[in-house]
Amino acid sequence: MIVPMSKITVLALAADQAATLHALQNAGVLHLNPLQPPAGDALEQARRRVERIRRIQAVLSRIVREHPGHSSAKSLSSDEGITPERLMEETDQCLQTIQDLQNRRHALAEQIRVLEPLGHFDPALIRTLESHHIFVRLFRAPVRACLKIPDGVIQIPLATDGRYDHFALIASQEPTCGGATAIPLPERSLNDLRRERAEVEGALHDRQGRLIELSRLTERLAPFLAEAEERLKWEDARAGMGAKGPVVLLQGYAPRRDVPQFQRLAHRHGWGLLAEEPAAEDHPPTLIQNPPWIRPVHLVFKLIGILPGYREADVSPVFLLFFTLFVAMLIGDAVYGLLFLGLTLVLKRRRTRLPEHVIPLLSILSVATFLWGVMSGNYLGIEPLPPFVERMKVPMLTDPIALQSFCFLIGATHLSIAHAWNAIRLLPSPQAIAHLGWIGLCAAMYAVANFLVLGVALPSGFFGLLILSVLYILLFTVPPKRLRAEAVSLVTLPLSLIGNFGDVVSYLRLYLVSTASVVLVKAVNGILFGSGPLGWGGMIGAGVILFFVHALNLMLASLAVLVHGLRLNALEFSTHMGIQWLGRPYSPFRKEIPSESLNP
Numbered sequence: 001m002i003v004p005m006s007k008i009t010v011l012a013l014a015a016d017q018a019a020t021l022h023a024l025q026n027a028g029v030l031h032l033n034p035l036q037p038p039a040g041d042a043l044e045q046a047r048r049r050v051e052r053i054r055r056i057q058a059v060l061s062r063i064v065r066e067h068p069g070h071s072s073a074k075s076l077s078s079d080e081g082i083t084p085e086r087l088m089e090e091t092d093q094c095l096q097t098i099q100d101l102q103n104r105r106h107a108l109a110e111q112i113r114v115l116e117p118l119g120h121f122d123p124a125l126i127r128t129l130e131s132h133h134i135f136v137r138l139f140r141a142p143v144r145a146c147l148k149i150p151d152g153v154i155q156i157p158l159a160t161d162g163r164y165d166h167f168a169l170i171a172s173q174e175p176t177c178g179g180a181t182a183i184p185l186p187e188r189s190l191n192d193l194r195r196e197r198a199e200v201e202g203a204l205h206d207r208q209g210r211l212i213e214l215s216r217l218t219e220r221l222a223p224f225l226a227e228a229e230e231r232l233k234w235e236d237a238r239a240g241m242g243a244k245g246p247v248v249l250l251q252g253y254a255p256r257r258d259v260p261q262f263q264r265l266a267h268r269h270g271w272g273l274l275a276e277e278p279a280a281e282d283h284p285p286t287l288i289q290n291p292p293w294i295r296p297v298h299l300v301f302k303l304i305g306i307l308p309g310y311r312e313a314d315v316s317p318v319f320l321l322f323f324t325l326f327v328a329m330l331i332g333d334a335v336y337g338l339l340f341l342g343l344t345l346v347l348k349r350r351r352t353r354l355p356e357h358v359i360p361l362l363s364i365l366s367v368a369t370f371l372w373g374v375m376s377g378n379y380l381g382i383e384p385l386p387p388f389v390e391r392m393k394v395p396m397l398t399d400p401i402a403l404q405s406f407c408f409l410i411g412a413t414h415l416s417i418a419h420a421w422n423a424i425r426l427l428p429s430p431q432a433i434a435h436l437g438w439i440g441l442c443a444a445m446y447a448v449a450n451f452l453v454l455g456v457a458l459p460s461g462f463f464g465l466l467i468l469s470v471l472y473i474l475l476f477t478v479p480p481k482r483l484r485a486e487a488v489s490l491v492t493l494p495l496s497l498i499g500n501f502g503d504v505v506s507y508l509r510l511y512l513v514s515t516a517s518v519v520l521v522k523a524v525n526g527i528l529f530g531s532g533p534l535g536w537g538g539m540i541g542a543g544v545i546l547f548f549v550h551a552l553n554l555m556l557a558s559l560a561v562l563v564h565g566l567r568l569n570a571l572e573f574s575t576h577m578g579i580q581w582l583g584r585p586y587s588p589f590r591k592e593i594p595s596e597s598l599n600p
Contacts, residue, residue: 001312003287003586004256007279014577021237021589023269024250027261028590033283034240034251043235050232053225063215065218087217094211101204103535112185115190117159117166117197122189129445135171140164141180148178230592237589252589253284274512281572284310285549286583292319296361306570307583314420315577321571322414326370326565331557332514333521340364372397380550381521404511405450412446416499418577430476437472438576441464441497444467445504453505468498503572510568513560517553524549 008030012020025031048570082090117468126136138158141147141166149155154170166183169175241248254262259275266273278284286307290297297320301307310313332335342361347354377385384390396402416439421433444466450456477493528534528542574581 001289002308002310002312003289005253005278005287005310006256006259006275007282007284008252008254008259008262008278009248009274009276010250010266011251011274012269014243014246016269017238017241017248018272020248020250020269021234023137023265025234025237025589025591027265029254029261030252030256030391031235032250032589033242033584034236035242035249035251036240037401038236038239040235043232043239043322046228046232046235048134050225050228053088053221053228056088057218057221057225059095060211060215060218060221061089063212064218067215080302082142082217082220084220086398087214087220091214093212094207094214097342098204098207098432100210101207102199104199105200107206108193108200111186112190112193112197115186115193117161117164119158122540124189126185134174135174138166138183138185139169139177139180140166140183142351145179147180150176153177178582180562191219198559206362214543223235226577226592233589253289253586254588256365261274278310280282283584285377286310287586288314288316290314290316296320296357296364297323297359299355299361300566302355304570307585308579308580309582312579312581312583313327313425313577315573315579318414318417318421318573320364322410323569324364325410325567326510327365327561328368328372329510329514330517330560330565331369331370331554332376332517333378333380334370335556337366337368337373340369347348361372378518381518381525383522383525400515401454404454404508404558407507407511408446408449408453408509411449411504411568411572412442414507414573415503416442417578418573424472432476434473434476436468436475438500440469441473441500444469448501449505453508473497503576507568509564513557513564517560521549521553574595 006324010020010024129136141162143160145165148169149169152171156170157169158166158168160166167180169177193332238248242251262273262275265271286309288308290298296315296317300323301316302321322539328337340362342358344366347362348359356388361506374389375394376397377390379385379389396406419435419438419442423439425430426432426435444462447456447458449461472494503557524546528545536544570581
């Protein structure tokens with residue numbers, strides 16, 4: 001269920017602003033709603049600090065991943081007392097130095113590339129010759145170019161790279177050459193440039209090594225980042241407060257059950273307090289609280305980034321029930337279910353840090369997949385099955401026609417639950433009758449799908465149900481008082497009626513995808529084992545092929561769960577339910593870490 005919220009407004013003296021924030025932070029139940037856009041130097045400084053720590057943490061973590069085997073006990077021992085602040089400063093210095101050295105290495109490489117075709121010479125010697133009226137100049141010209149070299153000028157070929165000829169001209173005065181491009185005389189020799197490049201590469205290697213050593217201290221930044229994030233939340237809360245002379249105002253949302261706690265807190269600190277119902281234009285956060293067996297679905301909501309709005313319905317039970325069914329049908333193999341269950345037990349025993357609800361959700365989906373595989377008789381496509389396994393099969397799940405009709409029934413039931421839920425929520429409004437019409441229409445569309453796709457005759461009373469359902473929808477969808485304002489709803493109603501048929505039929509994807517998975521595995525089994533017994537070599541080859549086929553099948557099944565299993569819940573069902581997933585999570589202003597440094 002979605003926890004009811006109260007809109008809380010706190011008035012306090014400006015002189016007590018910090019104490020007020022501390023009290024609210026310790027209470028940890030108020031979701032702040034800024035009264036003005038948070039801004040200010042302190043907030044910007046806190047934001048830049050968090051960004052800097054995250055950037056450095058990301059860089060060091062990447063280096064750890066790139067050099068997992070590197071360790072230096074000596075360096076770690078010498079860095080034992082390094083503080084997080086010093087770690088960040090030295091990391092920044094290393095990064096800047098590395099960037100400068102890389103830029104310098106690139107510049108030297110470019111200069112060396114230009115000078116290498118000219119060979120080894122000392123530019124200082126050429127400048128000395130100029131004082132004695134001997135001029136040496138460097139040129140470059142396309143291969144087989146027609147050159148115009150003045151009389152008395154000596155040409156010395158240097159090198160060619162296939163496109164250009166490089167040469168030097170020596171004369172008693174400044175030489176020129178038609179058809180060639182002059183190359184500026186370098187400031188330093190090729191040997192000097194190569195020597196400096198080696199020095200730069202040595203310094204670069206040293207700084208990179210030091211950065212690797214610093215990366216072993218990355219975990220020291222985690223509490224430092226948590227403290228900086230806490231400071232950022234503090235400054236954001238303070239900057240978002242309103243002010244009226246000597247009074248500051250703070251507003252937010254808290255669960256209605258916590259209002260008495262706020263009243264006691266306000267009395268203790270001398271605040272003015274207003275607790276009221278959120279207005280229609282307000283946008284309270286969403287806090288969902290459900291029994292333990294429903295909570296695993298919250299992980300699905302978090303993974304795909306959806307949350308019902310505060311005034312929308314919490315469909316967690318229905319979502320979990322049908323999502324489990326969809327996963328079981330789409331994967332649909334008993335052995336796959338056992339494999340997932342085994343991996344889940346391994347994860348549970350290893351006690352690795354996993355997101356909340358991972359183990360319960362995986363357990364539910366694994367068991368459901370196993371049970372569906374047993375009832376449908378799917379065991380890695382193996383045929384024939386032992387007699388006791390055959391007896392556990394449910395005939396309806398092995399008959400293609402019956403299974404397709406079952407998929408249509410799932411669709412009609414799923415969508416009918418949405419409209420029944422809406423009808424109950426709207427009671428005693430006449431609009432509830434319109435949703436009863438939609439339930440009848442879903443039943444009628446189930447019959448139409450069976451008739452058009454499977455050739456099943458329409459049941460008696462079909463047309464009466466269809467006409468009555470459409471009348472209910474037409475007459476009660478829009479109240480008479482709002483008929484003029486919402487006339488557009490009636491204009492688009494025929495499209496919605498037609499779309500209802502498409503929504504019911506869309507559940508056929510459960511049959512198509514699951515059947516394709518089974519057919520693929522059975523076809524591979526037939527190719528590998530249909531021609532008779534295999535030798536040892538053939539068994540090994542078949543095992544390798546089956547491994548890759550089943551790995552591919554599991555990948556496709558997992559993708560089908562994301563594409564189809566989630567879509568049927570988050571789109572088809574939610575559309576009929578009227579859920580737009582506009583919620584924002586309830587995130588109260590609370591102290592996450594104990595730290596005296598957070599005091600302003």
